[in-house]
Amino acid sequence: MLYGLKSKSDKFYSNNKDDYADFLNDIFNILNIQSPIIVGASISGEITLRYLIIRIFCKSICSYCA
Secondary structure: OOOOOOOOOOOOOOOOHHHHHHHHHHHHHHOOOOOOOOOOOOHHHHHHHHHHHHHHHHHHHOOOOO
16 A cells, blocks of 8 residues: 555655655566556555656666666
8 A cells, every 4th residue: 555645654654755656666676567557546646656757767768667
């Protein structure tokens, strides 16, 4: 579950929504998930969009996220 800014988690904490998007990117890379299907509403929807921006931008400039 993607945690919003007001949700509590003992696994991950950040006030920066880009950190959550980076976290998703790292997890998908570690698990070798090439084409994840992710959806979200409200804060998790914003995190999903930020992840897509990171993924598209990163793919265009380096091989780390490819």
